[in-house]
């Protein structure tokens with residue numbers, strides 16, 4: 275079956291504005307951080323106008339059909355390429371690509387008006403289109419995010435580029451009878467493939483933007499809005515994965531629960547905003563002591579939790595002590611201290627909740643003993659630990675202020691009891 279080549283080209287072109295409408299609708303509804311959508315939409319529209327002019331060959335003056343038509347189609351590809359680079363946040367090098375476009379147009383005009391050659395023009399257009407499409411695919415191939423969407427888009431772009439290679443082969447191999455709209459099977463198949471590749475490329479842009487939106491929402495859901503650290507749910511999920519990994523490889527893993535001391539007093543005497551600032555300062559201070567794989571989360575209110583993969587209890591105790599001291603010495607809008615409970619993974623642990631319960635019990639003791647101190651899991655003496663674990667007979671980490679704190683501010687047991695009860699309640703079970 276042979277379809278009229280002009281009709282196929284016009285159908286291809288019509289997909290441009292339709293997909294541009296989808297991309298523009300996404301642009302107006304998606305977060306502004308997602309860039310490039312407008313460029314992809316504009317590119318589809320310019321390519322549409324360009325292809326319409328090209329199909330007007332024989333009706334329109336040759337300059338409009340050949341130079342302006344191909345120029346707009348190539349401009350559309352440049353915009354796809356710039357949109358992709360903006361989307362990925364890599365330098366666009368706009369002037370470099372515009373220079374390539376202008377150079378191609380000058381050559382096209384030359385081989386149209388000065389030294390007319392259909393083959394030369396065909397080669398120039400195909401080579402330029404290939405260059406722009408491959409340049410659009412290149413940064414996508416280099417990045418590791420958006421796996422499905424970027425692979426899909428890369429395949430569509432490579433497919434699109436290969437149709438231009440096929441077009442050149444067709445011209446030079448004599449399959450197109452030296453005509454743009456040759457009415458034969460080769461040309462029909464070529465136009466059909468170009469239609470499909472263009473549509474798939476535009477779908478690829480939509481998929482890519484959708485993946486970014488999903489990622490943005492996931493980020494919003496997994497990050498605490500005040501401190502920017504992991505939310506309780508996100509922390510639980512990564513902690514469970516880390517725990518299973520540590521168990522599989524027989525590696526140590528430690529966990530600290532942290533609770534700011536007398537936090538209610540900060541709110542009461544300095545105001546809620548100062549309380550918020552203290553929480554933010556605390557999160558930043560702790561962040562300075564963490565390695566890349568440590569997982570720090572806010573469990574709610576003034577309670578935090580820190581997971582330290584590949585860290586023995588001794589190592590965790592020294593990290594915790596450093597954090598405790600830096601909090602105590604920090605210049606904050608309202609001075610505050612932190613109490614911590616520490617535990618480490620044992621082979622009997624079935625879930626993160628078991629570690630949390632033990633760390634909470636240690637935290638309870640830290641509060642009861644006067645606050646501003648680090649307490650270790652007391653039950654570890656009876657349990658075998660993963661490599662690097664603390665020897666039986668665990669002790670508290672040194673807390674120079676612990677006695678002073680006990681003296682100056684006797685620990686009310688109401689809060690720790692409340693805390694202990696809450697931590698063993700089914701909400702973490």
Ligand SMILES: Nc1nc2c(ncn2[C@@H]2O[C@H](COP(=O)(O)OP(=O)(O)OP(=O)(O)O)[C@@H](O)[C@H]2O)c(=O)[nH]1
Nearest residue numbers: 534535536537538539541546549550575576689690
């Ligand atoms: N500013 C601010 N305050 C919060 C936030 N979340 C919880 N709080 C306050 O934190 C305080 C916690 O008080 P308590 O549970 O009595 O504990 P505490 O005063 O720290 O006493 P201890 O834990 O026993 O040392 C409450 O007053 C909460 O209103 C928050 O996001 N911002």
